[in-house]
Amino acid sequence: MRFFIIAAFFLVLTFSFSQSARLEEYTLTAAQKHFTAIIRGLPGVTAAEWKSPVSFWVKASSKAVGSPPRPQAAKQLADILVQRGRTALRQPFCVHIYQESANELAKSCMY
Numbered sequence: 001m002r003f004f005i006i007a008a009f010f011l012v013l014t015f016s017f018s019q020s021a022r023l024e025e026y027t028l029t030a031a032q033k034h035f036t037a038i039i040r041g042l043p044g045v046t047a048a049e050w051k052s053p054v055s056f057w058v059k060a061s062s063k064a065v066g067s068p069p070r071p072q073a074a075k076q077l078a079d080i081l082v083q084r085g086r087t088a089l090r091q092p093f094c095v096h097i098y099q100e101s102a103n104e105l106a107k108s109c110m111y
Helices: 002-023 030-040 071-089
Strands: 045-052 055-060 093-100 103-110
Touching: 030 045, 030 055, 030 071, 055 071, 071 093, 071 103
Parallel strands: 055 093
Antiparallel strands: 045 055, 093 103
């Protein structure tokens, strides 16, 4: 019986931590969802996602930034996306362009 009480306690404790972690996740605004859908549909964009309320990450293919990737082309893409997002989102945010998961090629911000 003692084993079941201890197991139930740990189960409840684990569940409460997972619920609190879910509450801390960021919920996208309608404008962010719409902007993300538009950007994902652009040629040369393979993925786009918000990592935080102000950090928008875009994975670009070699079609968009070249192969090997050209930092100038990535910066130009980031600048264009920030300008498009300026009117669509009306909030401060940064666009990060990357090809590999941990390799940021360019970043452009709007404050």
